[in-house]
Amino acid sequence: MTVVGHIRPAADDAPPRPERAALRWRALGLAITLLLWTVVLVLCLVPLALVLVISVGQKVEGAGWEWGFTAENYIRFLVGAQWPAETTFLYLTQLYWSMxxxxxxxxxxxxxxxxxxYLMTRQSRRAQALWLVFLLATLSLSEVFIVMGWDIILSNNSGLPMLFAASGLTDWLKATGWFDVLRDWGLANPRNVKFKTSEFATVLTMSYLVWPYAVILLYPALSRLDPSLAEAARTMGARPWTVARTVILPAVRLPLLGAVLLLFVFLLGGYVAVTVFADPAKHTTAVSVYEHVRGSTLNAPFGAAQSVILLVTAAVFLVIGHRLSRTSRGGG
Amino acid sequence: MGALSLGNIGKEYGEARAVDGITLDFPEGQLTALLGPSGCGKTTLLRMIAGLEVPTRGTITMGGRDITRVPAHKRKFGMVFQSFALFPHLSVRDNVAYALTIAGTPRGEAAARADRLLDLVQLAGLGERRIGQLSGGQRQRVAIARALAQEPDVFLLDEPMSALDAKLREEMQVELRLLQQRLGVTTIVVTHDQREAMTMADRIIVMSRGKVEQEGTPQEIYHWPATGFVAGFIGRANFMDGIARDGRIMVGEIALSLPQAARFLDGSPVQLACRPEAIRMGEGGAGANRVQGRVTFVRDLGPVRDFHLETVLGKLVVEHGSDQSTSPKIGETVHLTLPPEALRIYPRLPPQDLSGGVPSALAAE
Structure with missing residues (x-):
């Protein structure tokens, strides 16, 4: 009791100082929060709002665009510009190819x-670190550079098709009948295999582009996986493939779904690989956006409408993925 | 089936020698404990028996058949892991039925067998639960039931109690032992806990630095530890360094007599060990090996008291029933008798060879 009595007068003298300091800190915290919100607003929300506004605006012939509130850009995307006289699904088809x-x-x-x-996480710590550093380093390669590389590898006169012909692999494929199968798949002309301008080349390059991301996204889940889970399955009679199917895959199904979703959203806007490798009839919405905004037609409002639809598509998939992961976490 | 035998099994990781030429037999239907401090190679040995590690040398035979290179999934050895390794994406019943399901047993039959096993480990009615909804003790029971589902030829447990709290641990030791006796399955338990080994095992194999120090029944190992390491690791012991002379052992200025002393040549360095409960305290009797000691500390443990004493032989700990009338206080001087038949003697090795955690006064509680 006496101790409290001694302390109290001293405490009564002090209050203004700490309170003022606390107030100053709170003001500073508020200022930083405000600044951050301003940055987010200016860098993210304002451009997004601008795209939304432009997408309902009107194109001015030979110039830019003007304010408006029309749905015609969206209608054009869904059923074509001539609707209702004529219905075309050109842009929906492009969205289909994007997806x-x-x-x-x-x-x-x-x-x-x-x-x-999975095999990487079973290596020594040092080996894992080296692999991760290598994979992260490959991310510094630009998309253009990678696509150029594959362009050369797959080109008819200097790439794999040439190697196929020179090594006799083409003749072997013809002899065994596989050549006709490749022709059916659009991967061969009458004389030799051809990979360029094909869905195969487009998808191959796109998956190559995001492959390091896939490893980095799966790495945490797989390295956290308790090795004794697989060992327990082995002692219960599971062959290696059974272990993978019944233990490892179910244990990482959520990270797998997450990785596919993230890479899907990332690839939805892919541009370079599509323009180089895909048949123009199978070009994507992203290519079309670019053509309308910067290319020959100079129709910013329609370009903006297409990008809004692309954005909505990505959002829909993310929501579906979220739902799926929630239900499988709860009940599966 | 038949007995499991190890012939000169060794395992090296690069330069490090985890298991160093072990030859052992595991009689059918018995529970054997592999006991030793961490890093003694007991888990590596168990993993080689399970087929999860390939031995660098030696052979493993089961009923005369060489299984050294047979992969784990073809051995039909059930194993309980330290972390239990239950599959989080499966229900309790599906975990237990896993071995049956992947072997192609019809679903209904596998579920029925799993329910019988859950009943056996006293988890009846919890089949629908998810692993995340179970307590540590329940998880361990699931792990045991799961390992028994394939009716294993050998049942292996790697530190099965280490994830449980002390009270539950003792209950589970008794329960596991009763279950094992009921099923009569050849069982090998890896543990670093001597009480656990003594509670459960028909036979204990004490390991240190990749080698077998001693094998025997719990009583043999406790009363006749073959080495100083075993004396220190199993239970508690007072250690004294001495020199053999004229059929007795000189510890400092004191000559102690014991039956085995004559086996040592004059002048050879020896180590003596004596259990704290074997030292008699009080005035009564004349006899050999009597010294005086001054009480420095009394540790009251309920049923027994530990007296820490300063003597000419060095520091000694004596355990005494707390109900006995003679209860010296700190600072008092008492007479101690070290009965010759209770003293154990070992050749004293250079210090670095005794580094298995044996302090000079009192080791391992």
Missing amino acids: RYAVVASVIAVVTALPFT
Whole structure:
């Protein structure tokens, strides 16, 4: 009691100082929060709002665009410019190709990265670090550079087709009948195999582009996986493939889904690989956006509408993925 | 089936020698404990028996058949892991039925077998639960039931109690022992806990630095530890360094007599060990090996008291029933008798060879 009595007067003298200091800190915290929000607003929300505004604006012939509130850009995307007289699904088809390339390429990347990453996590710490550094380093290569590389590898006169012909592989394919199968798949002309301007080349390059990301996305989940889970399965009679199917895959199904989704959204906006490798009839929405905004037609409002639709598509897939992961976490 | 035998099994990781030429037999239907401090190679040995590690040398045979290179999934040895390694994406029942499911047993039959096993480990009715909803003790029971589902030829447990709290651990030791006796399955338990080994095992194999120090029944190992290491690791012991002379052992100025002393040549360095409960304290009797000691500390443990004493032989700890009338206080001087038949003697090795955690006064509680 006496101790409290001694302390109290001293405490009564002090209050203004700490309170003022606390106030100053709070003001500073508020200022930083405000600044951050301003940055987010200016860098993210304002451009997004601008795209939204432009997408409902009107094109001015030979110039830019003007304010407006029209749905015609969106209608054009869905059923064509001549609607209701004539209905075309040109732009929806492009969206279909966007999704198809992105789905196939992201699934290929994740499925091939899974066994690689699993084996990587079983290596020594040092080996794992070296692999990760190497993979991170490859991310510094630009998309253009990688696409150029594949362009050369797949080109008819100097790439793999030449190697196929020179090594006799083409003749062997013809002799065994596989050549006709490749022709059916659009991967051969009458004389030799050809890879360029094909869905195969497009998807291959896109999955190559995101493959390091797939490894990095799967790495944390796989390295956290308790090795004794697989060992326990082995002692219960599971062969290596059974272990993978019944233990490892179910244990990492959520990170797998997450990786596919993230890479899908990333690839949805892929541009370079599509313009170089895809048949123009199978070009994507992203290519079309570029053509309308910067290319020959100079129709910014329509370009903006297309990018809004691309954005909405990505958001829809993310929401579906979120739902899936929630239900499988709860009940599966 | 038949007995499991190890013939000169060794495992090296680069330069490090984890298991160093071990030859052992595991009789059918018995529970054997592999006991030793961490890093003594006991888990590596168990993993080689399970087929999860390939020995660098030696052979493993099961009923006369060489299984050294047979992969784990073809051995039909059930194993309980230290972390239990239960599959988080499966229900309790599906975990237990895993071995049956992947072997192609019809679903209904596998589920029925799993339910019988859950009943056996006293988890009846919890089949639908998810692993995340179970307590540590329940998880361990699931792990045991799962390992038994394939009716294993050998049942292996790697530190099965280490994830449980002390009270639950003792209950589970008894329960596991009763279960093992009921099923009569050849069982090998790896543990670093001597009480656990003594509670459960028919036979204990004490290991140190990749080698077998001693094998025997719990009583043999406790009362006749073959080496100073075993004396220190199993239970507690007072250690004294001495020199053999004229059929007795000189510890400092004191000559102690014991039956085995004559086996040592004059002048050879020896180590003596004596259990704290074997030292008699009080005035009564004349007899050999009597010294005086001054009480420095009394540790009251309920049923027993530990007296820490300063003597001419060095520091000694004596355990005494707390109900006995003679209860010296700190600072008092008492008479101690070290009965010759309770003293154990070992050749004294250069210090670095005794580094298995044996301090000079009192080792391992």
